[in-house]
Amino acid sequence: MEDILVELQQVTIAYGSKPHDTTVVHDVGISLRKGSIHCLVGESGSGKSTLAYTTAGLLGKHAHIEAGQLSFPGGRALKLGSEAHKSWTRTKVGLVMQDPLESLHPLYRVGAQMAEAYCLADRTEKRASALQKAGALLRRMGIADSDRVLRAYPHELSGGLRQRIVIAIAIAKNPDLLICDEPTSALDVTVQRQILVLLRQIANSGKTILLITHDMGVVAQVGDSVSVMKNGSIVEEQDVYALFRSPLHAYTQKLLKATPRLDVPFWKQEDHQ
Ligand SMILES: Nc1ncnc2c1ncn2[C@@H]1O[C@H](COP(=O)(O)OP(=O)(O)OP(=O)(O)O)[C@@H](O)[C@H]1O
Numbered sequence: 001m002e003d004i005l006v007e008l009q010q011v012t013i014a015y016g017s018k019p020h021d022t023t024v025v026h027d028v029g030i031s032l033r034k035g036s037i038h039c040l041v042g043e044s045g046s047g048k049s050t051l052a053y054t055t056a057g058l059l060g061k062h063a064h065i066e067a068g069q070l071s072f073p074g075g076r077a078l079k080l081g082s083e084a085h086k087s088w089t090r091t092k093v094g095l096v097m098q099d100p101l102e103s104l105h106p107l108y109r110v111g112a113q114m115a116e117a118y119c120l121a122d123r124t125e126k127r128a129s130a131l132q133k134a135g136a137l138l139r140r141m142g143i144a145d146s147d148r149v150l151r152a153y154p155h156e157l158s159g160g161l162r163q164r165i166v167i168a169i170a171i172a173k174n175p176d177l178l179i180c181d182e183p184t185s186a187l188d189v190t191v192q193r194q195i196l197v198l199l200r201q202i203a204n205s206g207k208t209i210l211l212i213t214h215d216m217g218v219v220a221q222v223g224d225s226v227s228v229m230k231n232g233s234i235v236e237e238q239d240v241y242a243l244f245r246s247p248l249h250a251y252t253q254k255l256l257k258a259t260p261r262l263d264v265p266f267w268k269q270e271d272h273q
Pocket residue numbers: 015016024042043044045046047048049050051060062063214
């Protein structure tokens with residue numbers, strides 16, 4: 001229990017209003033370990049984003065939380081959707097979405113947006129020192145020409161660099177939990193790898209990552225543990241190695257069958273699994 005950051009328990013979420021509402025997340029529980037990457041996989045519409053955004057304290061206005069709590073080691077628990085939960089997310093949770101252009105303001109330089117993140121996290125922070133911290137963070141992330149990047153507008157940067165900036169902004173407030181919703185789906189394969197390496201470094205530095213993806217290849221590359229979601233329920237939760245070695249649920253087996261392999265020609269892959 002000591003290495004658990006937080007547990008999501010009995011989460012049930014619906015869209016619409018009663019009696020015509022539709023439950024899209026049913027009694028879901030997930031344990032998130034400190035310093036690890038927990039992947040949430042499943043087909044489109046299975047409820048991954050709804051669960052992730054609820055955890056991040058951002059729920060669409062047509063959604064309502066029917067039940068659920070966040071439980072911390074030592075017995076503290078926060079009811080999902082409560083003010084205490086929202087206040088926890090403001091300081092302890094960072095969010096990275098699929099399209100970095102949606103997260104970045106097009107009219108402000110990267111430096112200003114990063115500095116703002118530091119100043120929001122610490123109201124006593126001065127802008128000049130926030131900018132210095134932003135530059136130092138970019139260099140730690142392997143971005144050597146940090147001065148140029150800080151002066152740039154988002155549209156002047158590549159997609160991969162923009163996503164790294166979004167991740168930098170998310171971790172500027174030093175959150176315990178980073179929730180990443182398909183952070184590599186909009187990027188080409190070589191850039192995807194850079195982002196996954198960065199996420200691994202962030203987890204190794206002690207942060208917990210909840211990574212939403214529909215790509216079992218991403219799970220294999222960076223995941224430590226994984227929950228498989230289908231029709232709003234978790235059908236299987238395992239360590240990544242165990243899941244790939246012996247998937248228990250028929251749906252997980254199907255997901256793995258759909259993952260391309262290099263050792264078998266694709267037209268024969270069904271026969272070889
Ligand atoms: N604002 C909304 N109003 C009504 N239903 C919604 C709304 N947003 C999502 N849904 C429904 O909730 C279900 C879960 O959607 P959600 O986006 O959480 O799934 P997902 O697994 O993240 O899918 P994807 O991978 O395509 O993003 C789907 O049936 C979807 O149609």
